[in-house]
Amino acid sequence: MLAYVVKRLGLSVVIVSVAMALLFCMIYLVPGDPASVALGPRASEAMKEALRVRMGLDQPVWVQFWNFYSSAWRGDFGVEVLSERPVIDVVLEQLPYTLALIAGGITWSVGLGIPLGCWAAVKRGSLADRLVGVLSVAVIAIPSFVVAIYALLIFSVSLRWLPAIGAGEPGDLGDQLVHLILPSLAVGLGWVGYIARMVRASMLEVLETSHIRTARAFGLPEPMITYRYALTIAILPTVTLLGVGVGQMLSSAVFAEIVFARPGIGRLVYDAILTRNFPVVSGAVLVTTIFFVLVNLIADLVIGALDPRVRSSF
Amino acid sequence: MTVLSISDLNVRFATEAGAFHALKDVAFDVPERTIVGIVGESGSGKSTLINAILGLLADNGRVDSGSILFEGQELTALDPVAMRALRGPRISCVFQDPMGALNPVLSVGRQMRNIQYRDESPNAQKDARSAEMLEAVRIPNPGTALARYPHEFSGGMKQRIAIAMALMMRPGLLIADEPTTALDATLEVVTLELLKDLQEQIGCSVLFISHHLGVIAELCDEVAVMYAGEVVERGATSEVFRDPRHDYTARLLECDPANQRRRTRRLPTMNDEPGSFVPQPVPPAPDRAVGEKPLLEVRDAQVTFRVGTLFRRESIVGVGGVSFDLYPGETIGLVGESGSGKTTLARAAARLQAISGGSISFEGKSVHELSAGAMHLLRRDVSMMFQDPVGSLSPRMTVGDLVAEPFRIHRVGDVDVKAETMRLLSLVGLGPDFADRFPHQLSGGQARRVGVARAIALNPKLIIADEPTAGLDVSIQGEVLNLLNDLRERLGLAMIFITHNLHVVRHVADRIAVMYRGRFVEIGETDEIFAAPEHDYTKTLLSANLAGPGRQP
Numbered sequence: 001m002l003a004y005v006v007k008r009l010g011l012s013v014v015i016v017s018v019a020m021a022l023l024f025c026m027i028y029l030v031p032g033d034p035a036s037v038a039l040g041p042r043a044s045e046a047m048k049e050a051l052r053v054r055m056g057l058d059q060p061v062w063v064q065f066w067n068f069y070s071s072a073w074r075g076d077f078g079v080e081v082l083s084e085r086p087v088i089d090v091v092l093e094q095l096p097y098t099l100a101l102i103a104g105g106i107t108w109s110v111g112l113g114i115p116l117g118c119w120a121a122v123k124r125g126s127l128a129d130r131l132v133g134v135l136s137v138a139v140i141a142i143p144s145f146v147v148a149i150y151a152l153l154i155f156s157v158s159l160r161w162l163p164a165i166g167a168g169e170p171g172d173l174g175d176q177l178v179h180l181i182l183p184s185l186a187v188g189l190g191w192v193g194y195i196a197r198m199v200r201a202s203m204l205e206v207l208e209t210s211h212i213r214t215a216r217a218f219g220l221p222e223p224m225i226t227y228r229y230a231l232t233i234a235i236l237p238t239v240t241l242l243g244v245g246v247g248q249m250l251s252s253a254v255f256a257e258i259v260f261a262r263p264g265i266g267r268l269v270y271d272a273i274l275t276r277n278f279p280v281v282s283g284a285v286l287v288t289t290i291f292f293v294l295v296n297l298i299a300d301l302v303i304g305a306l307d308p309r310v311r312s313s314f
Numbered sequence: 315m316t317v318l319s320i321s322d323l324n325v326r327f328a329t330e331a332g333a334f335h336a337l338k339d340v341a342f343d344v345p346e347r348t349i350v351g352i353v354g355e356s357g358s359g360k361s362t363l364i365n366a367i368l369g370l371l372a373d374n375g376r377v378d379s380g381s382i383l384f385e386g387q388e389l390t391a392l393d394p395v396a397m398r399a400l401r402g403p404r405i406s407c408v409f410q411d412p413m414g415a416l417n418p419v420l421s422v423g424r425q426m427r428n429i430q431y432r433d434e435s436p437n438a439q440k441d442a443r444s445a446e447m448l449e450a451v452r453i454p455n456p457g458t459a460l461a462r463y464p465h466e467f468s469g470g471m472k473q474r475i476a477i478a479m480a481l482m483m484r485p486g487l488l489i490a491d492e493p494t495t496a497l498d499a500t501l502e503v504v505t506l507e508l509l510k511d512l513q514e515q516i517g518c519s520v521l522f523i524s525h526h527l528g529v530i531a532e533l534c535d536e537v538a539v540m541y542a543g544e545v546v547e548r549g550a551t552s553e554v555f556r557d558p559r560h561d562y563t564a565r566l567l568e569c570d571p572a573n574q575r576r577r578t579r580r581l582p583t584m585n586d587e588p589g590s591f592v593p594q595p596v597p598p599a600p601d602r603a604v605g606e607k608p609l610l611e612v613r614d615a616q617v618t619f620r621v622g623t624l625f626r627r628e629s630i631v632g633v634g635g636v637s638f639d640l641y642p643g644e645t646i647g648l649v650g651e652s653g654s655g656k657t658t659l660a661r662a663a664a665r666l667q668a669i670s671g672g673s674i675s676f677e678g679k680s681v682h683e684l685s686a687g688a689m690h691l692l693r694r695d696v697s698m699m700f701q702d703p704v705g706s707l708s709p710r711m712t713v714g715d716l717v718a719e720p721f722r723i724h725r726v727g728d729v730d731v732k733a734e735t736m737r738l739l740s741l742v743g744l745g746p747d748f749a750d751r752f753p754h755q756l757s758g759g760q761a762r763r764v765g766v767a768r769a770i771a772l773n774p775k776l777i778i779a780d781e782p783t784a785g786l787d788v789s790i791q792g793e794v795l796n797l798l799n800d801l802r803e804r805l806g807l808a809m810i811f812i813t814h815n816l817h818v819v820r821h822v823a824d825r826i827a828v829m830y831r832g833r834f835v836e837i838g839e840t841d842e843i844f845a846a847p848e849h850d851y852t853k854t855l856l857s858a859n860l861a862g863p864g865r866q867p
Contacts, residue, residue, distance in 0.1 A: 219403070
């Protein structure tokens with residue numbers, strides 16, 4: 001178990017460093033001069049040159065790469081150009097908002113997807129089953145920004161049930177949760193469909209296996225068979241799916257944060273790219289990469305906790 | 315007193331092609347404290363019968379008429395809730411597949427506790443009962459076994475745990491559906507003895523379903539023979555087996571390879587008139603010309619597997635140094651139980667598995683040192699037949715495409731592939747109309763024939779057949795063995811025939827090698843091995859292979 005975690009963490013370091021190398025390449029290749037964007041059109045050539053030297057942009061590529069790499073490993077992404085604050089502080093300040101958004105998205109998708117999929121499988125062939133099937137495909141097909149805009153229009157503008165913008169009063173948990181409902185729905189709704197379909201398919205498969213037949217032959221109550229014997233096995237693929245899904249939720253978070261004017265990493269990166277604020281981009285991307293890798297490690301550990309066969313192979 | 319009495323039972327399934335009459339006027343009794351066997355091949359309606367008794371028929375199935383009387387209660391009239399109350403405490407069941415019969419994510423103790431959910435007693439008391447049952451089925455350290463998960467037990471132990479679970483509530487009737495079919499011969503004997511002991515101890519009746527006539531003869535007091543949804547014959551086991559009245563029973567008994575005690579080139583099939591079969595003695599192997607080169611030379615072959623995690627590496631010996639020669643046209647039987655290394659050895663011979671020591675050469679060339687191109691050529695000469703007849707055929711290809719596939723893989727362009735396909739199909743006894751069918755439309759025996767056609771397509775010199783008759787009905791086994799015997803004689807094939815079933819290999823192999831823990835414990839002429847086994851393990855294996863019911867004249 002411990003050996004497994006150590007091995008996986010070692011692998012994570014490799015993944016993160018490859019991601020950083022790719023990130024450097026991308027930033028280097030993006031057109032536009034960060035110094036001129038930062039200083040605006042009226043800056044003199046001398047001012048731009050001074051900033052370039054300060055940012056190390058006058059160095060050869062490999063020196064820039066080495067500077068970037070070595071300082072990134074120390075968590076040092078330099079100083080944010082405008083506010084002069086360390087980039088890492090700026091990023092970590094935004095991180096909780098995005099984490100809350102992703103957690104909300106997972107709550108929606110798991111909370112609705114698993115019961116719906118399970119219900120459809122148990123009522124196989126019924127109207128309910130077909131309805132769940134059609135709805136799943138529908139919500140998968142709708143892009144998350146469309147969900148975000150319509151959710152905003154319906155629940156905030158027309159019905160005025162839920163707040164439209166912001167993340168809520170700092171320190172007021174209830175208010176923050178209320179502000180989270182619509183954005184996290186936008187992030188998680190598509191995944192309700194994925195998860196419902198996946199759970200339904202694997203439930204049907206598990207319900208056909210001979211240990212379920214054996215459990216029926218022993219006269220176990222049907223709810224026990226469905227939830228304790230079948231569903232515990234049927235959700236295993238879902239956990240893996242969600243581990244990967246978090247990556248996609250991170251990208252939908254960008255839209256949700258912009259539409260609902262929430263703070264967060266997605267919005268931070270969006271703004272930073274527009275202003276060529278590359279230190280912030282790299283800091284944010286690195287933090288999300290680490291987050292994504294950790295989530296997948298957790299997903300695998302969760303599978304181990306649920307499935308003794310996997311656990312014994314750790 | 316009669317525990318279970320079934321009379322005039324009719325079950326129909328509503329299918330898209332109309333109603334399917336699965337059980338026709340089925341009638342038999344299970345008296346108190348007896349073991350009643352049900353013999354029948356696939357499609358005979360055995361599973362439908364079990365499900366009808368347990369009240370677990372599929373949604374489209376319906377009991378049309380007739381009665382299932384259990385301990386005085388009419389089961390066909392019970393609602394699902396009352397039926398569920400009977401399942402477990404009064405009627406219980408053990409199914410065939412020991413690997414899948416236990417829930418993989420719940421500990422054994424938790425599953426056994428769940429079975430006792432009707433009891434109000436505290437968990438500690440339930441666990442004590444579970445441990446007691448595990449002890450009764452001879453699971454070592456029952457107390458700690460409760461905390462373990464199914465995958466931590468071997469197949470035989472899992473099946474014993476399943477039996478413990480089924481008998482835990484002391485039911486009046488245990489339905490055992492092929493409970494030992496997937497087990498090795500020696501384990502089968504142990505499990506059957508255990509089942510019989512427990513049955514006597516608890517005093518329940520057992521309805522024992524099997525296609526294995528030897529097992530039925532060994533275990534059951536009474537037997538009912540099912541064919542195409544009907545009980546064609548029933549009575550005391552000894553009488554039915556000694557003097558079958560129904561034609562089907564007579565044919566079935568005769569075509570069981572286990573019932574042919576003398577080696578014969580051709581085995582009886584279901585088409586043979588009962589009693590008319592005359593064994594064809596196997597011609598003695600021709601003397602090898604002096605200096606004839608063996609086709610396959612295996613010298614001290616070893617295979618080790620490296621297993622474990624990054625930090626704990628272990629090696630497991632798959633094959634621990636075996637040597638033999640195989641001459642053109644000769645068949646060697648590799649006999650042993652699961653895990654004895656027989657499949658690993660065969661895979662190494664075809665270079666599907668790397669060897670870690672020794673050498674294997676085919677026609678004088680070292681198989682494991684050939685270049686990729688030379689190996690591709692060798693694949694024409696050595697073909698494999700795998701165990702699962704249907705599963706080893708791609709479900710998306712037609713039979714015609716499947717048989718033609720070897721020609722495409724090996725880019726054999728100089729033959730008329732279509733004509734060749736038809737020739738091969740007729741060679742294995744399938745009509746030309748089979749070419750357009752898909753594997754799921756074939757029976758096990760037909761799928762096996764397609765596998766044979768694929769294996770002989772490129773005129774190989776050696777066929778490696780891994781359990782080619784396992785999982786086939788008794789009536790089909792003889793046919794497939796006849797086909798293989800016929801083809802290897804006509805085409806001069808050499809064959810490595812892997813099996814755990816001694817009765818099958820006896821009629822095919824010229825020589826037999828008995829494998830145990832990766833080594834040959836005995837190798838010799840087939841007749842000699844059967845007449846005078848030398849090694850203790852061979853003797854155990856011979857006595858564990860339950861012979862047929864023995865209808866010797």
